[in-house]
Structures are given as structure tokens and as C-alpha cells.
Amino acid sequence: MLWLVLLPVALFVALTAYLYFYQKSFVFLPVKELAASPDQLGLGYEDIFIDVASGERIHAWYFPNNTTSHEPERAVLFCHGNAGNISHRLPTAQLLAELNVAALLFDYRGYGRSDGRAGETEAYADARAAFDWLVNEKGFAPEEIVIFGRSLGGAVAIELATQVKCAGLLVESSFTSALEMGRKAFPILPIGLLLKYKFESDERIGKVACRALFVHSPQDDIIPFEMGRVLYDRAVEPKQFFEISGRHNEREYLADPGYIQTVRSFIYDASGPHSE
Numbered sequence: 333m334l335w336l337v338l339l340p341v342a343l344f345v346a347l348t349a350y351l352y353f354y355q356k357s358f359v360f361l362p363v364k365e366l367a368a369s370p371d372q373l374g375l376g377y378e379d380i381f382i383d384v385a386s387g388e389r390i391h392a393w394y395f396p397n398n399t400t401s402h403e404p405e406r407a408v409l410f411c412h413g414n415a416g417n418i419s420h421r422l423p424t425a426q427l428l429a430e431l432n433v434a435a436l437l438f439d440y441r442g443y444g445r446s447d448g449r450a451g452e453t454e455a456y457a458d459a460r461a462a463f464d465w466l467v468n469e470k471g472f473a474p475e476e477i478v479i480f481g482r483s484l485g486g487a488v489a490i491e492l493a494t495q496v497k498c499a500g501l502l503v504e505s506s507f508t509s510a511l512e513m514g515r516k517a518f519p520i521l522p523i524g525l526l527l528k529y530k531f532e533s534d535e536r537i538g539k540v541a542c543r544a545l546f547v548h549s550p551q552d553d554i555i556p557f558e559m560g561r562v563l564y565d566r567a568v569e570p571k572q573f574f575e576i577s578g579r580h581n582e583r584e585y586l587a588d589p590g591y592i593q594t595v596r597s598f599i600y601d602a603s604g605p606h607s608e
Contacts, residue, residue: 348521348522355527355528355529356450356528359414359452359510359529360451361414361415361416362440362450363415363416363417363420363443364417364443364445366419366444366445367417367419367420368419369419370393370395370422373422373425375395375422375425375429376396376398377393377394378394378396379393380392380393380394380465381445382438383461384454385454386448388448389447390438390439390440390441390447390458390461391438391439391444391445391446392418392436392437392438393418393425393436393437394435395429395434397432397433405476406433406434406477406478406599406600407433407434407435407436407466407472407477408433408434408436408478408479408480408599409435409463409466409477409489409492410424410437411459411479411480411481411482411486411489411492412437412439412483412485413483413484413485414483414484417439417443417444418437418438419444423583423586424437424482424583425437427592431592431595431596431599433478436465436466438462440454440455441454441458452529452530455484455488456488459479459488460492460496463496463498474496474497474498475498475499476499477498478498478500479493479501479502480502480504481502481506482505482506483504483505483555483580484506484507484531485506486504486505486506486507486533487507487510487531487533489501490506490537491533493540493542499542499599500542500543500545500599501542501544502545502547502598503533503544504546504547504548505547505548505549505555505560505580506533506548507531507533507559508559508563509533509534509535510529510531511523511524513555514526514527516556534562537563537566537567538567540568543570543598544564544571544572545571545572545573545574545595546572546573547560547574547575547576548560548575548576549575549576549577549578549579549585550575551577551578552579553580554579554580554581555580572594572598574590574591
């Protein structure tokens with residue numbers, strides 16, 4: 333009888349300790365090796381490094397707009413999710429190239445060829461450094477830059493959009509907070525006492541002053557669709573919500589004409605989207 337009591341307690345303590353000490357491996361899943369390069373897709377690009385704190389550098393790919401498009405000048409800063417590196421986001425880079433928009437894809441510290449170690453504060457600083465690079469090195473005005481964040485990158489993008497002026501904020505398949513995600517994954521644990529990372533997008537989104545587009549799938553198997561709706565509800569006008577289909581890591585929607593047109597209109601429409 334004593335073992336029947338002690339064993340569940342021991343398992344609970346062990347799981348709690350494991351989550352506390354190793355939670356970084358749940359939040360950040362960097363891959364150092366690049367799986368491909370843009371030239372394999374026929375994309376023109378610049379291979380660059382951007383200085384960040386403590387003498388470290390982050391790696392990025394800049395895709396210039398080489399077309400004679402009559403659209404307004406725009407650049408997209410893309411903040412990727414918690415796994416892999418920028419080489420796994422080449423389909424997104426290809427889409428942005430087809431939309432005739434300049435784009436900067438960067439790796440957070442610890443990812444790909446970037447120096448250092450990943451962290452919440454570091455990710456925020458890396459995104460700000462990438463944004464400033466577009467302004468200082470490529471001459472884009474802040475009001476010409478669209479900040480685009482997917483999954484964990486949505487939280488990074490939201491934080492950046494509270495700090496800078498921008499042309500718009502695009503949040504795709506992202507969550508409300510690390511706390512809510514932790515409660516979803518480990519409902520029996522005291523997540524609020526264990527978490528070292530916050531990513532409080534639900535608290536920050538109301539402070540974003542620019543127009544915003546939220547994209548999410550009801551079939552998302554990792555980040556609940558309802559979290560995307562909460563972010564949309566808490567955002568200020570003008571705002572728009574676009575529903576895609578597929579699981580969290582499926583990208584078939586990148587070829588969906590409705591999605592492509594929605595993103596195109598959001599990037600180039602200076603007046604911004606209207607709410608539902």
C-alpha cells in the first residue's frame with residue numbers, strides 16, 4: 333500500500349524536476365546544419381551576418397526585390413518557429429519572392445550558423461537587430477517593413493511590433509502564452525511555478541498599434557485554433573483573421589490562392605485590412 337502512494341508521488345516529483353531543468357529543450361529545438369540554400373530554388377539572395385550583443389552574430393538571408401513591380405516598397409522580416417533553421421523556411425522565402433517583396437529570414441542565436449545560445453530575451457533582441465539591419469543597411473523606413481511571425485516566431489514578432497513602427501504585423505499559427513501552452517501539455521503540473529519562459533503574447537498584442545493579420549488552422553494539432561482567435565480578439569483595429577487548413581507543420585496552404593491573395597493584399601494595402 334505504501335508503494336501505491338509513494339510511486340505516483342515520486343513520478344510527479346521526477347516529472348516536475350525534469351520539466352524545470354530541461355524545459356529549454358521543449359521550447360527551443362535548433363538545428364545547426366543547413367538543409368538547403370536559396371540558390372537551389374533559383375532565388376537570388378545575400379548571405380549575411382548581423383552583430384548582436386556580446387560580440388555574437390546571427391546568420392540571415394536577404395532576398396532583394398529585383399522586379400519592376402509598381403507596388404509600394406515593402407520588406408518582410410520573417411521570424412520562424414522553434415525548430416530547425418532558416419533553411420527549412422525556403423518555401424516561405426519562395427512565396428515572398430513570388431509576391432515581389434524583399435525579405436529577410438534570420439536565425440535566432442543557437443540556430444543554424446548563428447552564434448550563441450537560444451533564449452527568450454535573446455530571440456527578442458535578435459529580431460530587433462534584424463529589423464534595424466533592414467533600416468540601416470537597406471534603407472527601408474520602419475513603415476515599409478511588415479513583421480511576419482510563425483508559431484513561436486509569432487510571439488517574437490508581437491514583441492517586436494510593440495517596440496517599433498512598422499507597415500503591419502502578420503501572426504501565423506501562434507499561441508497566447510508559454511504558460512497556456514505548458515498547461516495544455518502538462519495539465520497536472522504547477523506550470524506557473526516552473527516556467528522560465530513567458531512569451532506573453534496575450535498581454536502584449538493589445539499594445540501593438542499597427543494593422544494586423546492573424547492566420548490559423550482549426551486542424552492545428554500543436555497550437556489550438558482558439559489561441560489564434562484570442563490573439564485576434566485582443567488586438568486593436570484594423571485587424572483581420574484568415575482561416576487556413578492543415579496541421580501545424582503542414583504547408584500546403586502556401587499554394588492556396590486565397591492565402592496568397594490575403595497575404596499579398598495585407599503586405600501592399602497601405603490602408604490595412606478591415607475587421608470581420
